[in-house]
Amino acid sequence: MSFKAAAVQMCSGVDPIRNVETMAKLVREAAAQGATYIQTPEMTGILQRDRAALRSVLKAEADDMVVREASALAAELRVYLHVGSTPIALTDGKIANRGFLFGPDGIKICDYDKIHMFDVDLENGESWRESAAYRPGSTARIADLAFGKLGFSICYDVRFPELFRQQAVAGAEIMSVPAAFTKQTGEAHWEILLRARAIENGLFVIAAAQAGKHEDGRETFGHSMIVDPWGRVLAEAGPTDEGVIVADIDTAAVHGARAKIPNLKNARSFVLEEVTPTGKGGVAA
Numbered sequence: 001m002s003f004k005a006a007a008v009q010m011c012s013g014v015d016p017i018r019n020v021e022t023m024a025k026l027v028r029e030a031a032a033q034g035a036t037y038i039q040t041p042e043m044t045g046i047l048q049r050d051r052a053a054l055r056s057v058l059k060a061e062a063d064d065m066v067v068r069e070a071s072a073l074a075a076e077l078r079v080y081l082h083v084g085s086t087p088i089a090l091t092d093g094k095i096a097n098r099g100f101l102f103g104p105d106g107i108k109i110c111d112y113d114k115i116h117m118f119d120v121d122l123e124n125g126e127s128w129r130e131s132a133a134y135r136p137g138s139t140a141r142i143a144d145l146a147f148g149k150l151g152f153s154i155c156y157d158v159r160f161p162e163l164f165r166q167q168a169v170a171g172a173e174i175m176s177v178p179a180a181f182t183k184q185t186g187e188a189h190w191e192i193l194l195r196a197r198a199i200e201n202g203l204f205v206i207a208a209a210q211a212g213k214h215e216d217g218r219e220t221f222g223h224s225m226i227v228d229p230w231g232r233v234l235a236e237a238g239p240t241d242e243g244v245i246v247a248d249i250d251t252a253a254v255h256g257a258r259a260k261i262p263n264l265k266n267a268r269s270f271v272l273e274e275v276t277p278t279g280k281g282g283v284a285a
Contacts, residue, residue, distance in 0.1 A: 150172065
């Protein structure tokens with residue numbers, strides 16, 4: 001089935017109200033360009049490194065302004081609106097990095113909590129410990145929509161190919177990768193990872209990203225992308241600008257790519273053995 005998809009690129013700051021206004025403006029732009037599926041980036045509602053300041057403005061899902069506005073926009077514009085993620089306060093004091101998908105009636109179809117936590121020390125001195133504040137998700141989901149089967153991931157999840165493979169085997173034709181990639185890691189790996197996940201699973205990848213220098217001091221890579229099952233980049237945004245990219249998606253291309261390279265069908269289970277040397281010039285049997 002054919003449809004027009006859009007990825008919204010943002011530079012979210014520390015004020016949720018202003019971020020929601022930007023989200024609404026860009027979602028309307030995407031709908032005006034004919035998009036019926038619109039995806040926003042990771043942390044659409046706020047990017048705030050100060051954990052105390054972040055917690056002071058967070059709400060439970062039922063009271064979150066991003067959730068409320070996205071539901072209303074989806075119903076008004078008659079689109080599938082996918083909030084890539086926004087932080088949600090949980091009852092145990094932790095935070096969920098949670099994505100939301102709303103249907104054209106404004107009703108929530110499903111949500112998805114980021115599974116893999118970005119706990120890393122970068123060469124430029126940046127240190128990230130998502131697990132210190134965020135509770136990781138444990139459930140992957142596929143939404144069976146009018147235009148195709150949509151799988152979910154968020155940012156760092158893209159580095160875990162097994163998540164994509166399991167969803168592809170289960171029938172996913174499109175994978176979402178909303179993100180807030182750092183500039184350093186984005187320059188090295190962003191495009192390669194997105195194209196690799198598309199190629200190895202024979203599916204479309206739609207990746208809405210945060211971009212530019214943010215109020216909390218971080219810098220994100222941008223370059224939102226839509227990639228086809230053959231690994232071709234159908235649309236790409238710039239490194240810093242807010243805006244919208246769109247591309248025509250035909251899920252028939254998924255079945256075509258998988259017919260040409262049937263690696264999902266050809267996969268085999270195997271046993272991994274470790275071989276230990278027994279001495280000079282010899283190995284264990």
